[in-house]
Amino acid sequence: MEFGYRLWITSSVRTYFSARRAVPGPRWHDRRMTDAPRGRTAAFAVLSAGYVGPRTASTVAFVRDGELRLVVDPGMVPDRQAAILRPLAAAGATPDEITDVVFSHHHPDHTVNAALFQGARYHDHWAVYYDDLWTDRDAEGFELSESVRLIRTPGHTREDITTLVGTADGVVAFTHVWWHAGGPEEDPYALDAKALSASRERVLAVADLVVPGHGAAFVPGPSTPR
Numbered sequence: 067m068e069f070g071y072r073l074w075i076t077s078s079v080r081t082y083f084s085a086r087r088a089v090p091g092p093r094w095h096d097r098r099m100t101d102a103p104r105g106r107t108a109a110f111a112v113l114s115a116g117y118v119g120p121r122t123a124s125t126v127a128f129v130r131d132g133e134l135r136l137v138v139d140p141g142m143v144p145d146r147q148a149a150i151l152r153p154l155a156a157a158g159a160t161p162d163e164i165t166d167v168v169f170s171h172h173h174p175d176h177t178v179n180a181a182l183f184q185g186a187r188y189h190d191h192w193a194v195y196y197d198d199l200w201t202d203r204d205a206e207g208f209e210l211s212e213s214v215r216l217i218r219t220p221g222h223t224r225e226d227i228t229t230l231v232g233t234a235d236g237v238v239a240f241t242h243v244w245w246h247a248g249g250p251e252e253d254p255y256a257l258d259a260k261a262l263s264a265s266r267e268r269v270l271a272v273a274d275l276v277v278p279g280h281g282a283a284f285v286p287g288p289s290t291p292r
């Protein structure tokens with residue numbers, strides 16, 4: 067299982083990272099000093115790439131780092147077996163092994179399948195929830211592990227957060243500041259377009275790869291909407 071999981075990651079992502087590593091210059095170095103997680107030990111799998119249109123599905127992702135087994139945005143999917151549980155098994159984890167769940171924000175399309183993971187702590191912008199225990203804390207800078215941290219990225223809603231994950235191949239941002247690689251340029255549902263733009267810049271400053279709210283992972287570049 068472990069090998070297959072690792073293989074999935076390398077085959078789908080490594081080519082992107084290799085291309086990015088070739089970019090020289092001090093700006094590259096500076097970018098790494100900002101919000102990047104301290105560690106580079108995590109690995110991830112996109113369980114299901116979301117979409118928007120006549121039907122809506124969330125991108126659902128799995129991250130592991132040491133003891134941490136994290137699911138990001140267990141939201142709307144066409145079929146929870148096919149889009150969440152079977153890909154999770156292929157990535158080497160059972161639902162009961164999930165230790166943590168992060169909600170990028172509170173909209174139901176990113177939260178409705180949260181109860182699949184019965185032993186998990188749930189994280190949002192201002193608290194951690196575990197059984198009947200609500201523990202206040204600010205998500206800004208909060209570390210789930212040495213290689214996994216949360217930052218606030220408001221705009222779509224005031225409560226949006228981004229999960230930054232340090233992998234051997236670079237920093238991956240799980241975020242709703244983009245729905246997919248194309249943006250959209252302007253989020254029609256954004257409560258605060260200026261804040262969203264600032265959040266996008268902040269994520270761009272640190273991310274080598276973006277896993278967006280409703281689409282496949284992409285490498286950010288000059289054409290990525292700001």
Ligand SMILES: [Zn+2]
Nearest residue numbers: 171173222242
């Ligand atoms: Zn939303």
Ligand SMILES: [Zn+2]
Nearest residue numbers: 173175242279
């Ligand atoms: Zn959404």
